Amino acid sequence: DIQMTQSPSSLSASVGDRVTITCRASQTISSYLNWYQQKPGKAPKLLIYTASGLLTGVPSRFSGSGSGTDFTLTINNLQPEDFATYYCQQSYSPPCSFGPGTKLEIQ
């Protein structure tokens, strides 16, 4: 099974900052990497699919990149509603697997 790691596990930032979250797969997953945002008490939401595809309705300050084993989620000009936990997920090889999450907190 493919193992996913994320760094950092938590991150403090301020409104207006730019942040980058990294996700790494234990073996190549091509570009089949998705990103989800989860706010406390709520279900996760898909933000980005296949590493860089922005889902309709997701603000353009979110972007994703990477292929193979290393991926990044970047959020520019952080807004108050962006403070949440972010998960990456590989869909390349079953069973799909999630990273452990990165909690983005207000500094």
Place this chain on the structure above:
Amino acid sequence: LLLESGGGFVQPGGSLRLSCAASGFSFNTYDMNWVRQAPGKGLEWVSSISASGSHTNYAESVKGRFTVSRDNSKNTVYLEMSSLRVEDTAVFYCVKESTTIFGVIVRGGAFDIWGQGAKVTVSS
């Protein structure tokens, strides 16, 4: 929209059935999944079922104890859970899987619609 029901409190070794009613999309054309989240923990994929219901998959942690099924005439997917353990305590999410998003093929699928979650507590 996905709406789960059936969560609750059960003793170890007990059983529970979750239901997930779908609306707003062509239910019978999409694979469906269950993903769970233990308290304070991350996301764990549990099970999937193909659009027709003919193929199912399970995480090793639930294989032999959980059974996923669907009734396309009722737009509903189910998760039958038996021999429940304390470590099964979690919020269970019903999730729609899309293998094509805006014409882009998503190998293995992306989880684009999530239910609100059903809380399952296993405790003595």
